[in-house]
Amino acid sequence: MSDQEKKNNQNHLENDKTLTTRQGHPVTNNQNIRTVSNRGPATLENYDFIEKISHFDREKVPERIVHARGAGAHGYFESYGTVGNDPVSKYTRAKVFQDKGKQTPVFVRFSTVVHGNHSPETVRDPRGFAVKFYTEDGNWDLVGNNLKIFFIRDAMKFPDMIHAFRPDPVTNIQDSERFFDFCANSPESFHMVTFIYSPWGIPANYRMMQGSGVNTYKWVNQAGEAVLVKYHWEPKQGIKNLTAKEAAEIQGENFNHATQDLYDAIENGDYPEWELLVQIMSDDAHPELDFDPLDDTKLWPEDKFPWLPVGKMVLNKNPENYFTEVEQAAFGTGVLVDGLDFSDDKMLQGRTFSYSDTQRYRVGANYLQVPINEAKKRVATNQEGGQLRQKNDKAPGQNPHINYEPSLLGGLEEAEQIGKEYTPHVEGNLVRESIDRNDNTKQAGETFRQFDDWEKDELLSNLIGDLSTCDKRIQEKMIALAEEADEEYGRRLREGLEQMKKHGTSKNPLGATDAEQAPKYAEDIGHDADPY
Ligand code: HEM
Structure with missing residues (x-):
């Protein structure tokens, strides 16, 4: 504390641990509100009390519309520089994968899907497995689940599916009849139902489960050529699933068991690790297969499309604060870097709109200025304003009057394209139709x-x-x-x-x-x- 601050504090003793209001006022009485005599009534100029209680009244943001219950951890991804026997550059120019041993910081959030925050972690439900890579080219989010397939193959059906799986709007009780009513009438869900109702529907914890990007993405190389790619995470801890009885037993004792397992393992230095593997297909419709490579209700058979390791991830640090890091974390399927691209998978395209849309509502227009969501590299945009804007995104030396582009007066300029741009050719009538080759069973x-x-x-x-x-x-x-x-x-x-x-x-x-x-x-x- 400076001498000046000490002088200012002559009416109260303030040191480094002294409680203050958010305005910096030292709090000398945190037990009593100001009242006319000690029996009240209270007076309206109680600024410190009103600040305290009204901030408390706003402590929660809306929980995620799905995947509300989750746990997070920090760590790093280490690239192998190869994919199978090939240098990874044969397929992608994404810098995050290029050099052997290159480390990129990550933040991961695991979750359950259907129920609200603080619901039991023993539920029969897919588990979310979302990874934010803070790469040198900006952020890449791989927003996946533990299982490799999904219930539906068209984004149009997602709100209905979630309504059917959630508690009944009248009783607020989850009802198997509503779940199966939707699934029986959406036969593409039958493969996923087979996984979910098996022990694979209740992973023992977050450390001992696989992860998968589920949807089909693309990799693009320096020559602007693309391949289709699927991502999988394989836990080095092994895979463990629960029977229904085991899950019921755990739930009776500890309904936070998966969060606790992850937190304790990291606190004890037992850092969980996953290997990242990919399956690759050439970028076409593959008429020789009996399924469409863009159908997320299908597995790509491993004998035809082997799993090729590309790197590993280690989680070695717990969040310092749950709200700022885990609750405010915002992942999205649109968050890709150069060398990674979307496929035409309709689910993926629907998802890509939904994530940032909900995050503008859930966290706010400036959700990307929250530290957990910020790129760990230089950011310079012409964005302005919005609620709770924290920072001015301008570049050092940029003319502060110029928040538009193009300009001759010292504004931001476009980056130079180095690799050949990937420009897929797309043609067809606009229709509302399911894909072909949709054998559901x-x-x-x-x-x-x-x-x-x-x-x-x-x-x-x-x-x-x-x-x-x-x-x-x-x-x-x-x-x-x-x-x-x-x-x-x-x-x-x-x-x-x-x-x-x-x-x-x-x-x-x-x-x-x-x-x-x-x-x-x-x-x-x-x-x-x-x-x-
Ligand atoms: C059209 C289908 C889908 C839509 C519209 C959709 C939409 C959403 C939305 C709105 C959220 C909340 C995001 C937030 O508040 O930050 C969310 C979270 C999430 N979704 Fe999806 N989703 C879809 C399918 C999927 C699929 C197929 C997967 C698995 C690959 C998946 C994995 C996740 C995960 C892991 C989260 C939680 C992310 C986190 O931890 O913050 N979703 N989804």
Whole structure:
């Protein structure tokens, strides 16, 4: 504290720990509001109290419309410089991947999807896996999930899907019947339903789950040539999933278990790591395949499109403050750098509008000036104003009067294009049509057959439990999809539902009827799973 400050403080003793208001006024009494005598009433000029309470009244911002519950961590990405046996530059000029050993800071947020902030982390739900790379060319966000596919393949259906999965608008209770009503009538969801109702729908924690970009992106090289690419994260910790009983047991003891697991591991120096792998296809429609490479309800078979490692990610620092770093973090699929591009995947295009749109509402027009969202490099724009603008984005030496471009008077100038621009040719009639090659059940059958026996048993018991509460017409449609996918899958689902009709039903959304048989949370819980 300076001598001048000490002199100013002659009416109160102020040191480095002294509580102040946001205006810098030292707070000498934080216990009592100002009143006429000690029995009140209070007076309106209580500036310090009114500031304190009115800021508190505004402490929350709207939670994310989906993925509201999450946990975050800082770390770095380290590039291998290669993709399989090739230098990565053969496929992409993105600087983040170029040199072996090059490190780029990252911030990651894991999440559940359907329920609100502070909902249990044991729910049957996809898990979000969003990574912000602070690259030398500006930010790149890879906004993925733990599973590699999705429920729908057209962005038009997203709000309906989320409404059906969320609690009923009247009772505010999540209802399997609404979930299956949507899924039975959206058969493209059947592959995802097969994953979600298996133990893959409840990862044991965030550290022991895979990640995937899900949608198809492009890589562009120096010559302006593109390939289609899918991204996958493989945890070095192994993969672990929970049975419904294990999840119910954990939920009874600690509904924050995944956040706590991540935080504790990092605090203890047990830093989680993932390898980043890609699958690559040439940039065309691939008529030889029985699925469209732009269909996000489909896996790209690993034997035809091998997983090629390109780097690894280590998370080694917990956030210092949950709100400023995790809650205000804003990821979006439009946030790409040179050498990375969009594909024509319709879901991806719909998503790309939605993220920054919601963030302008959720965090504010200047959400990119919040430190967690800022690029860690020079930023110079001609943007002005907006609520809570913190900074003037001008370049040093820029004429401050010139906030437009082009100009001869010292304003900002366009960057020079170095690599050849990628200019895909697009042609066709404007239509509202689904893509071709949309077999909805073949891959679901393949996935079912690849499950271990315990995974199949879990899938069927969970499906039967939740479907048994549904309208008969919905049950019949779901059974028909399972029969189309695989004979055993369909038969066991039908038989199970018939038996449930005889022996009563379970309304428990986790399908957990026998929780006391589950292992204790304190033990090493969960089942190892082979990578998919
Ligand atoms: C058309 C389909 C989709 C739409 C319209 C959509 C929209 C949204 C919106 C509005 C948010 C909230 C963002 C925020 O408040 O910051 C969000 C979050 C998220 N979405 Fe999507 N989404 C879609 C599909 C997907 C898919 C397929 C994935 C997986 C690849 C995904 C992964 C995520 C993740 C991980 C988050 C949380 C990001 C974070 O941690 O802040 N979404 N989505």
